[in-house]
Amino acid sequence: MGNIKGRGSPLRHHPEAVEIDLIRGLFHAFAPALVMTISFLSAGLVILNRTGDSILLVLLILGAVASVARLVSAHLIAPIIHAEGVTIEQARYLERLFAIPYLCFSLVLGLFGFRLLQLPSADTHMVAAALSLSYCAGVAVGMGSRMWIAVPSMILALGPVIAAMLLQPDFLYKLSGAVMAAILLSGIQSLRGKQNRSADDIALRIAFSHLARKDALTALPNRIALREWWEQVVASGAENKLVAVHYLDLNDFKPVNDRHGHPVGDALLAAAGKRIARTIRDSDIVARLGGDEFAVIQYDIVNADDAAQLAARIREAITQPFSIGALTLKISTGHGFVVSRGRDEALEDLLALADKALYTSKQGGEISQYEAVETITRRVA
Template sequence: MQHRSPVEAVEIELIRSLFDAFVPSAIMTVLFLIGGVLIVEATGDPVLLLLLIGGSFASAVRPWTAWSLAPVARRQSLTFEQAKTLERRFAWPYYAFAAILGLFGVRVMLLPIPEGHMIVVCLLMGYAAGVAAGMGLRPRIANISMIVSLLPASITAMMVGNILYQATGLLAASFLAGGVYSLRGRHERAGKDIMLRLAFANLARQDALTALPNRVALREWFDEQIVTGGARGLIAVHYVDLDGFKPINDSYGHPVGDALLTAVGKRITHAIRASDMAARLGGDEFAVVQYGIETETEAQYLAERLAEAIAQPFQIEGHALRISTSLGYVVKEAGADGLDDLLGLADKALYASKRGAGAVTRYAAPPPDERRAVA
């Protein structure tokens, strides 16, 4: 199971916001194409035609990129490095279109066609507004896109036009400055809101005592990684129950018992791979889900490693404490059974361990004759 810092978790959520809506980009593509065609037909300018072709292509790539990357961005297992890579892949088509749109605006403003000036001003302002609304939580992308697209035409209008054009350019530049400033505050507020929301979400999915994931988090992880994630190979579910915990809890008190459970949780976490999942099910019961293994022996090794780790003495508040564990596990093809079914089978193996079959017991399906007798 991966661990993210609070800052990384917030950044991931902010990056995910880029992929929430790609319809405005598609609308802008259509409007740029329509407006550009009208201006090119009216002027016959070959430079504008080249910019129109390049801009239409770059603009069309934007919604396609957002749409194609959205499923990856929504994965709960998305790492910070993966999120930053997605952001870069998302940003480049936006930068390309912003640059072409800026050049298109400058070229139009240099031509003596007032009707074209009106259209291009509408396109530029509409684009900037759409960027601020859709990408405002990532101000770096938004600011670069708005500045590159809007500022060149604004400066051109102030330099080559009359007083009305100069005023138009000044107004556009002022709106741009205000937008850049407001995005900074919006980004900071959104970051604080997301951090608070994630904190509450983590509380609902985290065992308050051991800080391990709880049943809710285990189920969500299983659904994403195994059910919808298309995991292949074998999957093992280990059901762990502590032997001798209750006498320790009764003899030394609940604070010592709680500290012991926390220490057990840490040992379990250190014994598994980063890709595996450990959770506290309640009381002195824990579960470990191990997936992507190639042989059943790997599951057996982990089960034995867990039992050996827990069997080592614990130093809790000056007391040297020893406990053992009963562990049952089941190995199945990934995707063949649901989490509840696998936990149930591992639990059956656990009870076999408690009945004296051994500290570690693998679930074995009953013989066909017994299954028919039960049926």
């Protein structure tokens, strides 16, 4: 990736996500590839009809096969590479599958142009230059973010044409070949800057997207991220999975905030969030809903006892003293939860019921469960 992994670049925080997005960008250039295929075949058929050259016929057939393979692979791979959950290994594999026919067509196009320049007609020479240069321009636009494909493609397509021009006895041909070589070199150099800018732009977009889903104070997921997690994990998961939704707040937080100030209160919230996060499994999620309120979702539990045990662990963790600067602070938590087969339930409904259980716990001083183990749909107001 060049220097885009520098210390100040956001790319270093999301390198794999950036690379996946760069690979996905390869599959937005279907129309230019189709135009190039039509142009190559049309020009080739016209010239073949005029010359009857057997070498051109072979190259035309090979180019047609490679070009069709290029279009078909792009069409088949595009929905796979744009699917959610694609790993970097899968993305790189799909990229290699896409690159094979792309590079093959580049080579055939270069050899086709080389052969045209060996023919005596100046018209065919003009066609060779036009096809190769227009192809390289398309590569720079559509493939510029992946230099390992773009640079070889440009060299394969334009290199043989440049060589054929330099071999011509006419000085103007040699001059044209030199100019095309300079254009190729400058184009390769400009691609480096384009790749760097594209990667940094993607990294910034990913970083901002992550920030929009993260609570700035505690660094926990926020309500938006919680909802997205629910849709991805629970709503699209197995039907028979039990889910526990916990709703909790911090008792005595407001007096601490009022007495010691917001900086101490903010530090206390962040510390409490970390303690809650340490009590859950990797398959669960904790989010800050706002103020001193948090939500925890347990996915795929055995029964309601699992939820009750987690609630007890959270309560125990929060009741331990907090050291905030020179202060030692003690708080507790109000905690309610609801257990349901969550795939067919709305997250907001479950949160509302867990909040009711939280209110009940405040009245009795104990963790409260909203009794809804099998289904709660009928109980939602």
